[in-house]
Amino acid sequence: MNLEIVLQLVKENLGIRTDVRDRYLNVIIKGVIKELEDEKGLALDGSNDYHLLFVVDYIAWSYRNKDGAAMPRHLQFRLHNMIIHNGGSNS
Structure with a gap:
């Protein structure tokens, strides 16, 4: 998964316009x-838009979820x- 693309999409989701964070x-x-691949057993495919959007939404939620x-x-x-x-999780 291209981390730069993920970063840009997460920033768009969160409304962040600077590089400070x-x-x-x-x-x-x-x-x-790493959690999704190692703990949940997912084989993430960066070219699959469904996977990419899920990862972006999950990361944005993780960022917002301070409590x-x-x-x-x-x-x-x-x-x-x-x-x-x-086909199930590895855990």
């Missing part, structure tokens, strides 16, 4: 992608659908 966002991006609130239902459904489509 890029270092922090890049850490979140790498962490979320540890539960994952929104739409993200839960999309994650479950991706896990089922991949």
